[in-house]
Amino acid sequence: MSGETLLSVETLSGGYGEIIIVNDLSLGVANGQAFCVTGRNGVGKSTLVRLVTGSLKPASGRVMFAGENLTFAPAHGRARQGMGYAPQEGVVFDALTVAENLTLHHRDRSLERYEDLFSMFPRLPERLTQRAGTLSGGEKKILSFCRALAEDTRLVILDEPTEGVQPENIALMAEAINRGKSDGRGFLIVEQNLSLVEAVADHAVLMDHGECIYTHSGAENLRTELAERLKI
Secondary structure, eight states: OTTSEEEEEEEEEEEETTEEEEEEEEEEEETTOEEEEEOSTTSSHHHHHHHHHTSSOOSEEEEEETTEEOTTOOHHHHHHHTEEEEOSSSOSOTTSBHHHHHHTTOTTOOOGGGHHHHHHOTHHHHTTTSBGGGSOHHHHHHHHHHHHHHSOOSEEEEESTTTTOOHHHHHHHHHHHHHHHHTTOEEEEEOOOHHHHHHHOSEEEEEETTEEEEEEESSTTHHHHHHHHHTO
């Protein structure tokens, strides 16, 4: 049901070994909503995503997903529960073709699930037989984005999805995310591009030094408030 909490991050802390990067951070993502996390480079945004997706073990706090405690569940276990993820780095398998990247994890190897996304991003179907490693950085991001959105998941986690992507395609990404929201999916999006944040966010937080320093709900004055605090 739209509006019910899907992901709950409760006073989460963690990092690398004894070095704590994310400190006591809480957030909640509801069905049919997008929660955006923004901030400058190096403030802990991607570390937060790795803690939520299971790539890193937290030092303290909890990760609850669809009512289940997944704090120490492995990443593949979270995927089986319906948590999709498009990482910031290593977004595609360079040696495989575009088509193989899109179908490798599906037994039927069908591209039909991508029809709507192909209509939005026609450069992808034009490059199905091309090795993904020959794509531009922005094209790789679009490939990763489409793969994540086409998955049958309740939550989509996107880490810097617009990095290197042209403005017109960023607008299309926003359109695809809003379509997903209307279908009841939740989104946790780490993003510095305020155009995307403004277009999709129902809630947003600004991170600095691993902590939330500002929260905003709704679209009104979102870009202005975030930009002022980022001093852009």
